[in-house]
Each structure stands twice: as C-alpha cells, then as structure tokens.
Amino acid sequence: MAGGVVKVKELDWLRDDLCTDPEVPFSWSQEDVSDLYSHTTILLAAEVFYDDDLTDALFKTLSRLVHKLKNACTAILSVEKRLNFTLRHLDVTCEAYDHFRSWLQRLERLADGRLRFVVEPVEASFPQLLVYERIQQLELWKIFVEPVM
Template sequence: MLVQRECMDSITFKSDTVLSDVHMYTPNIRHLMVRLNAVGQPEHTMDTTLEDVGKQVWRGAFLLADYIWNNSYLFRDCTVLELGAGTGMTSIVMATVAKTIYCTDVGEDLLNMCERNIIVNKHIYEAAGSEIKVRELDWLRDDLCTDTKNPYCWSEEEIAHMYDHTDVLLAADVFYDDDLTDAFFQTIYRILSNLKNPSTIYLSVEKRLNFTLRKMDVTCDAYDHFRLCLADLENICDGRTKFIVEPIKSSFPQFLSYERVEQLELWKIIAEPFKSNAQQ
C-alpha cells in the first residue's frame, strides 16, 4: 500500500484533469499513463481532461462487465445498444454472449480508439459469432448521425435494425454532469419510445462523495441528480411505456480486478408496453 502511494505521489495531476479510480491501486502506475499502440497512438490513458474521460476505463464499466459474465443467460443472442461506451470494454465483454452490439459514444478521436480496442480484442468474442458496430450517438443531438462524411455514421438499415431488434441498453459511469445526465435520460426516453420490443436498461453509477462548504456536508450532487432522473422516468405516464426501476445487488462474483466500493451501484430499468385496464 505504501509503495502504491509513493507511486501516486510522484505523479503531478493538473487541476483540469481527472483520474479514474481504477488506476489508484495500480502498481507501476507511471508506465500506464499512456499506453501506445503499434503506430504510437494511445489506446487508453491514465488521466484526461473532463472532455476526454472516455479514454479511461472507469470502475462502473468493470462492474457492468462482471454482471454480464455472471448473468450471461440474460443477454444471449440479444441486440444491445451501449451509450457512452468510452474504450469499448463493456461492449467487448457483452459480445461474448450477445449477437449484435451497437457500441456508441461521441467524437471521432474517441471512436477511433474504441474501434481499435475492439479490433485488437476480437479474439475475446469472435467464437461467439457476434458483431460490434462502433457508431456515433451524441445525447446532445435529437437524431442519429447519417452524414457519410462521419466514419461512424449510421446507415438507414442500421437505424431500422437497431430500433427493430434492440432489447438491452447499457451505460457505465456516465452520470457526472447534470446537463449531460438530463441529455442522457432524454436520449434513452426517445430511443425507448421507438423500440419495437420491450427492453431492459442496465446503468452503473459511482457516488463520488465530496465535502462542500456550500452544504457543509459530504454529498454527491451528480448522484442525487441521477436518482431524481430515475424517479422522473418511473413517474412518466405517457400511456405507451411503463418504466420499472430496480437496484441490482452487487453481491455477484468479481472476475475483474478493481475495487468494488460500496459507492459503486448498478441499476436496472425495465421498459415495457403500457397495458390499459381494458387490455389487462
């Protein structure tokens, strides 16, 4: 533990960079600061600006990956849409069981890195005969990008396939900014309203507690906002979709190496067609 702390102490983080807690207990931390691929491009970095947080792997991605491995029967042959996929790690694990995975995030640079990770890790999932498609899905836009100048654009066939077949949605550690959280929930509501089949959404979140002078208490505003959005979703009465929100106990076995702190949570949202009294 002392050695690890010494490692951390020898690194200077700028005030505008963020560090995934996954790396906190990593030996030889300096060597992992930037891992370069064969052509000298980073595939995963140790600290990034907030804008580039997707280039690190976050603990929530490992928790979700562990859940998938422990409950593979839930995902067999499914069509899955991952939002805010970052490095693509959770989509790669999902591809060991599901059939088609739309692995999405925003920004060409990040999506290039994600695509490279999916290619170099193909051996992990290729026996399953599944397919991962890296596509741009920006929560701040109302539509899916179909501009063919963007290498990660959607074809009309893919959009139709995604809406006709998706039955699982995933997002790991994407709740750290209230405006983005609002945009995320608006996006999943819009997507769910267009899906042909009932679906289940799995979300991991980490409650990062901080003492604030403003509140004179230890709180996590971003987590509180996430819980409000969950409650709002459950209270939607649009006459079409019923949302059932449930926490998932994190007591399932851990295969991957990370600290499963109690602030790390997994949530499930079941979206099913609303049945009126006459239909029941």
C-alpha cells in the same frame, strides 16, 4: 457465441437525432437505424453520471430511443456516489448522484400511456470475473421498459 458482429456507432446525447451523415466516422446508416429500433433489447451505460447537464441529456436520449424500439428493453446503468465538499452546503454531498436518482424517480412516475418504466437496484453480489475493487459507492440500476397494453 461464434460469428457475432460488433458495430461501433456514435450516440451523441446532446443531439436530438442519430448522425446519419456518411462522411462522419461512426455515423448510422439507414440499415443500422432500422436494426437499432427493431432488435435492441439491452442498453448499457457505465460511469457517465457525473455532470447534471450530461445526465439530463442521457435520460432524454434514453427516452427518445425506447419510444422508438419495437421490443421491450432493459437498461443497465452504473453510477458512483462521488462525495464532494460543496461551499453551497458547507458539507459533503453527492449532488450528481442525487440528480441521477431524481431521474430514476421521474421515470417511475412517468405515465405517458405508451410505456411503463420499472426501476430497481441490482445487487452487486454476483461473481467477479475480472480483478477490480468493488467499492460501496458503486451502484447498478436496472430500468425495464415495456409497452403498455
């Protein structure tokens, strides 16, 4: 598609608001914020679920964003089941993955009356256009968010 525009903007999950300070690199102008809420239909996050606090912050940011969007949207998330031996369990566990999945379950049960969240895994059987090792521990998830009528 010729003529497209790519803009890079800061999205700090640990902040409650978008940075609109014009002195800060990659900050949001009022036009950018308006465009975000008026036209966004797809959100992507890849390889960002490895710390529980950051996972919490990402899902809270996702919730804040989708509550302000004017259109239904789809979030595509990738997560890797990182196996770790923990002294607490004296076993190999995937604690960050389990925390991620608990957030997906919370979204599915969310009943705030304004939005409906449909969560489903994405089968990774699509053609590979780049050469990479597709490991079994990598999962893709789709969250479809739409207003409740």
